[in-house]
Amino acid sequence: MIDNSLLAYRFGLHQARIDRDYTIHFHGPSLQVFLGLDADHGTAEAFEVFPELVGVERKITSIIDGNSRETSIKRINRILFGPPSSEVFFDLYIIHDEREADAAALVVKDVTGECLIRQSLQQRRNEIHLLQQHLSEKNAQLTRSQEELRELNRGLEEAVESRTRELKESIELSQRLFSQTVNTLMFAMEKRDPYTVGHQQRVGTLAEAIGRELGLSEQIIDGIGVASRLHDIGKIYVPSEFLTKPLSLTEAEFNVIKTHSRVGFEILRDIEFPWPVATITLQHHEKCDGSGYPDGLKADEILLEAKIVTVADVVEAMATYRPYRFSSSIESALSEIETNSGLLYDADVVKTCVRLFREKGFKWKS
Ligand SMILES: [Fe+2]
Numbered sequence: 459m460i461d462n463s464l465l466a467y468r469f470g471l472h473q474a475r476i477d478r479d480y481t482i483h484f485h486g487p488s489l490q491v492f493l494g495l496d497a498d499h500g501t502a503e504a505f506e507v508f509p510e511l512v513g514v515e516r517k518i519t520s521i522i523d524g525n526s527r528e529t530s531i532k533r534i535n536r537i538l539f540g541p542p543s544s545e546v547f548f549d550l551y552i553i554h555d556e557r558e559a560d561a562a563a564l565v566v567k568d569v570t571g572e573c574l575i576r577q578s579l580q581q582r583r584n585e586i587h588l589l590q591q592h593l594s595e596k597n598a599q600l601t602r603s604q605e606e607l608r609e610l611n612r613g614l615e616e617a618v619e620s621r622t623r624e625l626k627e628s629i630e631l632s633q634r635l636f637s638q639t640v641n642t643l644m645f646a647m648e649k650r651d652p653y654t655v656g657h658q659q660r661v662g663t664l665a666e667a668i669g670r671e672l673g674l675s676e677q678i679i680d681g682i683g684v685a686s687r688l689h690d691i692g693k694i695y696v697p698s699e700f701l702t703k704p705l706s707l708t709e710a711e712f713n714v715i716k717t718h719s720r721v722g723f724e725i726l727r728d729i730e731f732p733w734p735v736a737t738i739t740l741q742h743h744e745k746c747d748g749s750g751y752p753d754g755l756k757a758d759e760i761l762l763e764a765k766i767v768t769v770a771d772v773v774e775a776m777a778t779y780r781p782y783r784f785s786s787s788i789e790s791a792l793s794e795i796e797t798n799s800g801l802l803y804d805a806d807v808v809k810t811c812v813r814l815f816r817e818k819g820f821k822w823k824s
Pocket residue numbers: 689690718742743
C-alpha cells in the first residue's frame with residue numbers, strides 16, 4: 459500500500475482498504491483523524507462512515523472485482539470537526555488494488571480549499587451578477603430619467619417659445635397702440651388747423667434725421683420723434699380762428715397762441731413717457747439767447763432734444779404755406795437758421811440740419 463502519511467502530507471490524500479463486505483480497514487491514523495473517528499478503531503462499516511455510499515453498492519462491488527475502470531465515487535461535503543473550521547469537502551475514490559483480491563484501496567482527497575475557492579468564486583460571481591442586475595436596473599432608470607428630462611426640456615422650450623412669441627406680439631401691439639395714440643393726438647390738433655396738416659409729422663422726420671446725423675442714440679431719437687409729433691398739441695387750447703387767421707395777429711392774439719407750449723406741457727406731463735416729451739414740448743419755442751418763450755431760457759438751460767425740434771420746426775414752417783404768408787424756399791429757411799446760428803438756434807444743430815439738406819439730399823416725402 460501507499461504510504462498514507464506521505465500522501466496525506468503531499469496531496470491531502472487519506473487511504474484505507476475496503477473489501478467486498480464493505481468493511482473499511484484503516485492502515486494508519488490519517489483517515490480516522492481526518493474523519494474524526496477514534497484512532498484505535500481499525501475497521502468500520504463503510505456505510506456508517508460514508509452513508510453517502512448507500513445506493514452505489516453495485517458500483518463498489520464492480521470496482522473491487524476489477525470489472526470497472528470507474529474510480530471516483532462521490533464528492534462529499536459535511537461538517538466533520540465542528541465550527542469554526544466546520545465544513546470539509548472531500549472526493550472519495552475506490553481504486554482496484556491488483557495485489558489484493560476481494561479488496562480495493564479507498565482514498566479520500568481533501569478538496570476543502572479548492573471547494574471553498576470555488577464557492578467563494580461562485581459567491582463572487584453571484585455578487586457580480588447581482589451588481590450587474592442592479593447596474594442594468596439603474597441604467598434603465600437613468601435612461602427613463604433622461605427621457606423624462608428630455609420630455610420636460612422639450613415642454614419647457616415649447617412653453618418659453620410660446621411665451622416669448624406672446625410677449626413679442628404683446629410688445630408689438632403695445633408699440634402699435636402707442637404709435638396710433640400719438641398719431642391720433644397729432645391729428646386731433648391738426649383738425650383744428652388745416653393749414654398745418656402734416657407739420658408735426660414733417661418736423662418729426664427732420665428732427666429724427668438731425669438726431670441721427672448728430673450720432674445720438676436710437677432711444678433719444680425715438681423721444682425726439684414722439685415729442686416732435688406732439689409739440690404743438692397745446693394749440694388745442696387756442697381758438698381756431700387765431701390759428702387760421704389769414705392776416706397778421708394782434709399782440710393779444712399772439713400771446714394766446716404763445717400759451718400752446720405750456721398747455722402742451724400740462725397735457726403731456728402726466729404721461730409716463732420714457733423720454734422728456736413734456737419738457738421738449740415746453741421748450742420748443744425757447745431761443746439760445748433767451749429771447750424765446752414761455753420762460754426765456756438760455757442755451758445751456760434748454761434740452762438738446764428741444765433745440766433740435768426748434769430748428770426742425772422753424773425750417774418746416776418757413777418751407778410750407780401758411781395763411782399769413784406764402785411759403786418760402788428751403789434755401790431761405792436754411793439761410794434764416796444760418797444767420798441766427800449760435801444766437802437763436804444751437805450752432806451744431808444748425809450746421810447738421812444745413813448739411814442734411816445741402817449735402818445729404820434730405821427731402822420730405824410728399
Ligand atoms: Fe409751436
